[in-house]
Amino acid sequence: MFLRFLLVTVLASTAGLGSAQDAIDPEGLNGPAGRPYSPYADRSYPTQVFFGDTHVHTGLSGDAGGGGTRLMPRDAYRFARGDQVTSNTGQPVKLSRPLDFFMITDHSDAMGAITDIIGGAPNIMADEQGRYFNEKFNAGGETAMRAAQELVAAFAQGEVSPALNYQPGNPAYARVWDDIIASAEEFNDPGQFTTFIAYEWTSLVQGNNLHRNVIFRGGPERAGQIVPYTTTPPIGSPNPRDLWAWMENYEELTGGNVLAIPHNGNLSNGWMFSLKDDFADGAQLDAAYAEARQKWEPLYEATQIKGDGEAHPMLSPDDAFADFETWDYGNLDASEMKTPDMLPGEYVRSGLGRGLALESELGVNPFKFGLVGASDTHTGLTAPENDNFYGKFTAYEPSPHRADHVSKTFADGSTALMSHQYITGGLTAVWAESNTRGAIWDGMKRRESYATTGPRIRVRFFGGRLFEATDALRRDLALVGYTKGVPMGADLPAGEGAPSFLVYALRDPMGANLDRIQIVKGWLDENGEQHERVYDVAWSDERVPGADGMLPPVGNTVDLSIPAWTNTIGASELGTVWKDPDWDPARSAFYYARVIEIPTPRWTAYDAVRFGVEMPNEAKMITQERAYSSPMWHTATKD
Incomplete structure (x- = not known):
């Protein structure tokens, strides 16, 4: 039952068995089947595991910057590679160990707007909602945090003023995207610390969270040819089918590669693994949907700061470990309470089961995904260890009373979420041949990855x-x-x-x-x-x-x-x-x-x-x- 050896390099050993061994071994010096005597010779498979974060927000995201986050992508990269930085609340902070890879996934909708809102740009101050948020965000502290939640709720319900919701075509939008690309390229250090160009497509339908993190394999020569896809019509769409069409167009246009990772679904109120097309009046899913989702979304975010999404005790009553950091109060903005019938559409295990059922009907499994973990931090600080946790938002950076806040309320004023329910967030582990964009992205694409809730546990599963x-x-x-x-x-x-x-x-x-x-x-x-x-x-x-x-x-x-x-x-x-x-x-x-x-x-x-x-x-x-x-x-x- 138990392994009796201490092994680190074993996890890195892989098989690359050349078929021409007999020809190069005429004396029969190699072992059975012509394998080299050295088990580490001729390896051609993933030899190392790398740990990183696939979901990070900086002060460029409206709900982060509005709530007081002032760390920007370059600050986040410095922190992730092991440098000491000063947090948004003025505290010195450093990781126990650098991460191996990292990506910034600031929101595609309203990209560039938050700095203009806080700075009081003329076009913002000419708008009533813009003046309101300018005042609230600049007040700082609890006022800014509540205003950030208001902004999320307004976006979820389609109530954000067009003056604040910057879209492609806005000069500030393009300028910020260009700088996101430039910062990723500046900190990419193949073999030591790998950065990816990425963004979050923030589909939020009536408060139901359908976010996806879009990750590019290549560098600025390809990603620089486009701007991110948004969720706001007519330029964008909240429908995942339209995102997948955009991704296909990107690959055809640039010759690059891209994949998307859905956000953990515990705040989707059953939409993440729905058995029907919620964007087509509840029509049945078809094979085209299943094929596209399997192609473009090979991974799924199983755990992060906003609760663990592997299993739920109501769905898995015989599993003693199912009730782990469970969030089941409702959807993202607490505009709708959770009901039991929503749960099967939200968790890894039930989603995988629904995928089997849909495959039997459609011939293709739309929910055939590997697993990753992430932070979804909105402080720019990926700090997955319990003794070094810097919170989801700036208001929840270390302080004597950060654990006793009412974080979210329902419309009737009752408590939906307490701040002590946030968790440290997870990490993604990828088996790859090298710490480079291509090798790590390829490992994610083939689903040779796993999620942890923070520790750097090494796992092999064959x-x-x-x-x-x-x-x-x-x-x-x-x-x-x-x-x-x-x-x-x-x-x-x-x-x-x-x-x-x-x-x-x-x-x-x-x-x-x-x-x-x-x-x-x-x-x-x-x-x-x-x-x-x-x-x-x-x-x-x-x-x-x-x-x-x-x-x-x-x-x-x-x-x-x-x-x-x-x-x-x-x-x-x-x-x-x-x-x-x-x-x-x-x-x-x-x-x-x-x-x-x-x-x-x-x-x-x-x-x-x-x-x-x-x-x-x-x-x-x-x-x-x-x-x-x-x-x-x-x-x-x-x-």
Whole structure:
């Protein structure tokens, strides 16, 4: 069950098995099948894992700049690559470790407007709404934060004045986009710190969050030929189909490549994985929709500051880990409360299941996505560690009372969200051959990525039909994985018998030990109904499942008075080969791995000690961080 070796470079080993080995090895010095004696020779597959953030806002985004964020893209890049900067509230801040890659995703709608609003440009001051927001934003503090929320709500309901909603054709819009491109190019340092040109397409229909982060593979020579697509008619559209058409046109026009990553859907009120076309009066989805979504959106944001989106306890009542940092109050601007029927259209696991169902009808799976994690910070500061959390907005940078605010209210004045419910946000891990735009983008495109809730846990996940128990003990783990199977994000290879999975996780070297590895399976029964099951496949501390099949908790070493924890429980690494005991080749299914850490202090615990304050009674103080691999898929065989 457990791996008995400490391995970092194993995770980087890969298979590149030349078919001409016999010809170059006449003396038979190589091993079986003509492989080189060195397991690291002739490698041609992803050899390294890189950690970064795919969703970052600076003071150029209206809701960030309006709320007091003054850090701009160059500041954010400096911080992400490891420099110390001064935060928006004047505090010195630095990451424990630099990120490997990074992208700024400021909003495409109203690009360039916020600096004009704050600065009181003549065209803004000539507009009643412009004068209002100029006054509120310049007041700073709580007033500015509430005004930023008002601006988001006005945009969500289509009530922003055209004078404030800059669109392509506005000189300020083009100027800001050109500078976004220039700053990304300025900080791109292949091999050390990779930056991407990107933006957020902010579809927000009646407050329902359908945002996408649009990421370009290339540099300014291609991205500089266009300006971002917006959501405001007649130039833009909130309909994802129109975004995909724009992306196709971009590739045809420039010869470049682009992909989009949907924002986590827990604030979409069921629209993210809807079974109908919400932009066509609820018409049934068609094959063209499914093909386009699968092509242009190979990834999905599983976790970020605004809650975790992997699973929901109402949808997964038998999953003891499903209720993790759950946000289910309503849509983005709290204009509509959540109802239970909305939940299946919002979470990773239910979305993957709906994808299987739609594939059985349409012949194409529109929700065939890999997983990433991100911050969605609006401070310009990606700070995913609980002891270094700088909040979602400038108003929630470290302060004695940042955890006790009413963050959002419903129309009747009741509380929708408290500020202590924000979480530290996640990271994206990508297996790639090098730390470059092309290699990392290609890894994302093929879905060889995974999400973490912040820690830099290393995860390998392979599927096939040839894995044996001893494969989990190999030092050349990835060589075995790529030779005998396929990596996360791929379709399981055809073959006889139940699939087997080789899974391995190594803890963050600066983080907590691991509690367990689980494999999550979802499938369709003979009636097309969705089912799921979570299997504990590797765990620490020689625990034994009970009579009910449940694994006992790992324990808890957290001392909230410090706060701190000890790695006297859990394991530094876990891994195994697992074969599906409930295999049915006639049932379509997906599989992904979930890695759980031992309990550690949450950011609220650090605030309580550092500021000497009492946290609200309902504030969580302890967390169990985790990682989610991209899935693999089996398509039902036909008789």
